[in-house]
Amino acid sequence: MSSERPKLGPDIPKVVTAWLSATGRVVYLTKDRNWSEDLADAEILTGVEANDILAWAAKDQTRVSDPYFMQVTADGKVAGRETIRETIRARGPTNHPMFGKQAGNN
Amino acid sequence: MYRYDEFDETLVRERAKQFRGQVERRLKGELKEEHFKPLRLQNGVYLQLHAYMLRVAIPYGQLNAKKMRQLAMIADVYDKGYAHFTTRQNVQYNWIKLADMPDVLDVLADVEMHAIQTSGNCIRNVTSDHLAGANLDEIEDPRPWCEIIRQWSTFHPEFSSLPRKFKIAVTAGETDRAAVRVHDIGLHMKKNADGKVGFEFIVGGGLGRTPFVGPTVREWVAKEDLLSYLEANMRVYNRHGRRDNKYKARIKILVSELGLEEYKRQVEEEFAAQNTWEKVVLPQEEIDRITAYFAPPKFETLPAVSAAFEAFKSASREQARWAKNNLRPHRTPGYTSVHIALKQQGEAPGDATSDQMRAMADIGERYGLDDIRVAHEQDVVLAHVRLDDVPAVYAALKAAGLHASNAGLGSDIIACPGLDYCNLSNARSISVANEIQAVFADPEFEDDVGTLHVNVSGCINACGHHHVGHIGILGVDKKGEEFYQVLFGGRADEKATIAAIQGPGLKHEEVAPAIRRVIDTYLSLRRDGGEKFIDTMSRVGQAPFKEALYAAA
Numbered sequence: 001m002s003s004e005r006p007k008l009g010p011d012i013p014k015v016v017t018a019w020l021s022a023t024g025r026v027v028y029l030t031k032d033r034n035w036s037e038d039l040a041d042a043e044i045l046t047g048v049e050a051n052d053i054l055a056w057a058a059k060d061q062t063r064v065s066d067p068y069f070m071q072v073t074a075d076g077k078v079a080g081r082e083t084i085r086e087t088i089r090a091r092g093p094t095n096h097p098m099f100g101k102q103a104g105n106n
Numbered sequence: 107m108y109r110y111d112e113f114d115e116t117l118v119r120e121r122a123k124q125f126r127g128q129v130e131r132r133l134k135g136e137l138k139e140e141h142f143k144p145l146r147l148q149n150g151v152y153l154q155l156h157a158y159m160l161r162v163a164i165p166y167g168q169l170n171a172k173k174m175r176q177l178a179m180i181a182d183v184y185d186k187g188y189a190h191f192t193t194r195q196n197v198q199y200n201w202i203k204l205a206d207m208p209d210v211l212d213v214l215a216d217v218e219m220h221a222i223q224t225s226g227n228c229i230r231n232v233t234s235d236h237l238a239g240a241n242l243d244e245i246e247d248p249r250p251w252c253e254i255i256r257q258w259s260t261f262h263p264e265f266s267s268l269p270r271k272f273k274i275a276v277t278a279g280e281t282d283r284a285a286v287r288v289h290d291i292g293l294h295m296k297k298n299a300d301g302k303v304g305f306e307f308i309v310g311g312g313l314g315r316t317p318f319v320g321p322t323v324r325e326w327v328a329k330e331d332l333l334s335y336l337e338a339n340m341r342v343y344n345r346h347g348r349r350d351n352k353y354k355a356r357i358k359i360l361v362s363e364l365g366l367e368e369y370k371r372q373v374e375e376e377f378a379a380q381n382t383w384e385k386v387v388l389p390q391e392e393i394d395r396i397t398a399y400f401a402p403p404k405f406e407t408l409p410a411v412s413a414a415f416e417a418f419k420s421a422s423r424e425q426a427r428w429a430k431n432n433l434r435p436h437r438t439p440g441y442t443s444v445h446i447a448l449k450q451q452g453e454a455p456g457d458a459t460s461d462q463m464r465a466m467a468d469i470g471e472r473y474g475l476d477d478i479r480v481a482h483e484q485d486v487v488l489a490h491v492r493l494d495d496v497p498a499v500y501a502a503l504k505a506a507g508l509h510a511s512n513a514g515l516g517s518d519i520i521a522c523p524g525l526d527y528c529n530l531s532n533a534r535s536i537s538v539a540n541e542i543q544a545v546f547a548d549p550e551f552e553d554d555v556g557t558l559h560v561n562v563s564g565c566i567n568a569c570g571h572h573h574v575g576h577i578g579i580l581g582v583d584k585k586g587e588e589f590y591q592v593l594f595g596g597r598a599d600e601k602a603t604i605a606a607i608q609g610p611g612l613k614h615e616e617v618a619p620a621i622r623r624v625i626d627t628y629l630s631l632r633r634d635g636g637e638k639f640i641d642t643m644s645r646v647g648q649a650p651f652k653e654a655l656y657a658a659a
Contacts, residue, residue: 022133023203024157062135065153081586084534085525089155093526095454095536099186099201 005068006081013074014050015042016057017086018067026089027064029057035064039090044076045069107168107477108253108399110218117261118220125149126208133205148228150221151207154529160199160207161224162214166234166252166276167195167480171471174478176217178463184210189463191448191456193520193571194273195233195480196224200527222260227268229259229340233275235283236481239402240436240443240489246295246303248278250397251332257396258333258386265340269347270355272340273312276305280600285482287311287319287602288574290357291339298326305332309339309369310361313568317604318358321366323373329393331377333386338377342369403475403490408440412493418500427549428500428511436490444474444488444499445481445513451543454536455521455562456484458508465506473499483520485513516546516558516625520571524564524581525588531564533581533588534614538562541618542579545625555625557638559597574598576640577621578605590617592655594624594648597640608652620655627654 008014016029027035028042033056036042045053050069057067071080078086092099110118125145132142146152150161162177169177177197181189184206185199192198202210214220223230232252239247255274259265265272277284278295286292292308304326311320327335343357346364361369419426434443446466448456458466466486470478473495474488481487491499503509512518519542522528524535539562546552561575565582572578578593589611596605612620625639627650632642643651 019153019157021139022205024153026156061138062133065139081583083586084588085155088525088534092156093536094534095526095540096186096188 005070008069008071008080010048010050011046012080013044013046013072013076014069015039015044015072015076016054016067017042017070017089018057018064021061021063021065028070029053029067033060039072039078040076042072042076044072044074107170108165108396114218115215118215118218118222121149121220121222122208122211122215125211129204129208144226146204146207147225148222149207149211150224151204152225152529154200155525155527155531157201158204158207159527160202160210160221161192162197162199162219162221163224163231164196164219164480165256166232166238166249167236167482168249169470169478169480170476171467171478173217173219174463174467174470176213176219178460178467180210180213181460181463187460188457189460190454190523191458191480191484191486193482193484193522193569194231195236195482196231197480198523200523225271227270227272228266229255229262229268229272229274232256232259233273233284233289233482235277235279236479236485236487237283237434237443237489238278239400240434240441241279241281241283242435242437243280244278244295245297246278247397247400248276248284248293248295249400250393251293251295251305251329252276253396253399254333254388254393255336258336264337265344268340268344269349270352270357272343272357274336282598282600282602283481285571285574285598285602287600288313288317288571288598289320291336292320293332296326302328304328307335307339309373310358311602312356312358313571313573314356315353315566315568316356316359317568317573318362319602319604320358321361323366323370330387333388334380334384335373335377337384337386338373338380341376342372346372403477405438405441405490406492408438408492408494410439412440412496415493415496418497424511424549425500427553428509429496431511431515431553432513433496438490440493442491442493442496444491444496446486446488446503446508447510447513447518448485448508449512449518449543450507450510451517451547452540454523454526455519455539458486462506462508465502465508469499469502473502483518485518511549512546512552514557514559515552516555516560517543517552519543519560519562520575521562522564522569524562524570528564528569530567531581532566532583533564533590535562535564535570535579535581538579538581538590538614538617541615542621545618545622555629555639556636557640558625559640560621561596571598572596573604574602575605576643577624579617580607582611584611588614590614592617592620594651595640595643606648608648608655612655619658623654623657624651627651
């Protein structure tokens with residue numbers, strides 16, 4: 001299925017993203033192991049230790065569903081072959097920008 | 107319209123109550139997502155790109171004003187003021203919080219609606235002809251049979267865990283408006299040599315990754331054998347359908363791999379082997395009870411020609427165009443069916459605001475005998491409107507921004523939600539559809555082009571039915587960029603054909619100009635007398651259109 005996300009090697013900067021279980025809102029894992037709706041708050045991960053953090057996130061099932069790695073640039077911007085998908089996911093649908101986070105509509 | 111009896115009412119209420127408990131356990135952390143997922147899917151709840159999505163069943167697309175108003179209320183209170191009408195004649199909401207889902211199921215139950223079996227590997231919403239009971243060419247109203255199949259298939263224990271989802275459509279017209287040849291099972295009501303009405307069984311059609319036009323498995327099945335013969339098909343599928351590979355799990359693959367003759371042999375063997383106690387013999391009184399809900403409304407005796415309607419058409423080109431494109435002939439003199447195209451320029455195909463939904467409810471209640479249908483083209487239809495009332499209907503639709511005069515034309519595009527909403531999609535559909543709509547922004551030009559079905563899907567799953575568009579558009583991902591393959595020559599009617607992919611994908615911004623070149627080619631090649639796009643393409647072949655498609659790409 002196209003819902004499967006690409007595998008990212010240890011050297012590629014990445015964040016952990018998921019959906020809040022209660023609302024379905026898109027969130028990103030922060031350094032203090034909380035979940036933020038703002039990508040700018042996300043902890044940027046590299047190295048094999050990132051897998052441990054994803055494994056931790058996968059167990060945080062009361063708060064979130066289906067966490068996975070999302071590629072970013074070194075300074076935390078959406079990057080890689082899923083840029084369009086993750087940009088839409090981060091900001092909201094392009095046909096209804098008033099509904100998305102880009103409109104501050106959280 | 108069918109009304110719930112005490113069993114339906116209890117079943118739907120209890121299911122909503124049960125799901126409330128499951129949601130509460132999920133939110134408390136007592137259920138993990140992996141355990142909760144199959145439970146939510148059985149209640150139509152998906153986790154999509156931005157939020158949870160709820161798919162609400164509209165059996166065979168049939169609504170009334172009360173239901174439509176409740177759907178509008180849900181859009182306002184629990185969503186963002188919108189709903190999306192789908193190619194399965196259902197409705198979807200894109201932003202409902204999980205904690206609110208049980209409340210939404212309760213308010214749906216208040217108007218005899220639910221979300222049961224709108225997902226999962228079960229028999230999904232049965233679809234039908236949106237002009238059933240109104241059109242000129244049907245031999246019988248197919249909706250009672252849709253309802254009978256709905257009741258038989260709801261929570262059927264033997265078919266609640268099929269290899270894959272299963273879609274059934276029923277039509278009874280000479281013209282197939284329900285796309286029965288591209289369903290898992292398509293039922294086309296026909297008369298046999300003795301003049302008795304029964305069902306042609308078409309099995310193994312479908313779109314998606316591996317599209318097929320379904321072959322006829324039996325030319326005619328008697329009404330009394332309908333459910334037993336359906337069960338025979340379902341049992342063969344349940345027994346042999348592949349569960350090891352979801353891409354090869356649909357019945358179309360089984361029919362293809364077994365071969366039609368062997369598949370037929372197995373079904374006939376199963377049908378013959380059913381024990382007497384296994385046969386689902388429908389009591390005539392039960393058929394009569396359900397059929398009574400679909401009895402024709404009390405139509406007035408009216409002249410075939412309405413002076414008010416004739417004056418309406420003469421008053422402006424805009425009104426004449428809308429009447430020509432959006433009204434369908436009705437079997438009763440003095441009546442028509444009104445096609446409300448949810449395809450205004452620049453809007454997401456199939457989307458309606460809550461205000462527009464209330465407007466359709468009001469108009470349907472006041473002028474349409476309270477009969478409102480969802481069409482698989484993602485449009486809404488008022489099946490029974492007096493010609494005398496057309497001017498008032500048009501004025502009310504115009505006030506609500508629902509007067510697009512493009513039904514069946516180039517900008518009446520079928521499109522899935524695509525990458526703007528869908529977690530499976532590879533590319534956006536809505537924006538491409540909007541750019542193609544803009545090609546037809548000049549109504550005179552769109553009228554000149556005439557009948558044209560453009561279908562857009564954001565991925566190979568084909569929710570936008572790109573395989574059966576006269577022009578199909580398929581979004582693909584190429585190393586992180588959106589590209590769009592173009593297909594030609596598909597159709598979903600009684601001459602169902604799978605469209606052919608033309609070649610390499612085009613960039614997003616290249617699609618609409620390419621479609622314009624294809625249309626210009628059609629206009630240069632068509633015969634006088636209004637030869638349709640699809641007929642010109644059939645006559646001259648696809649080569650000149652392909653050449654135009656890639657001419658400046």
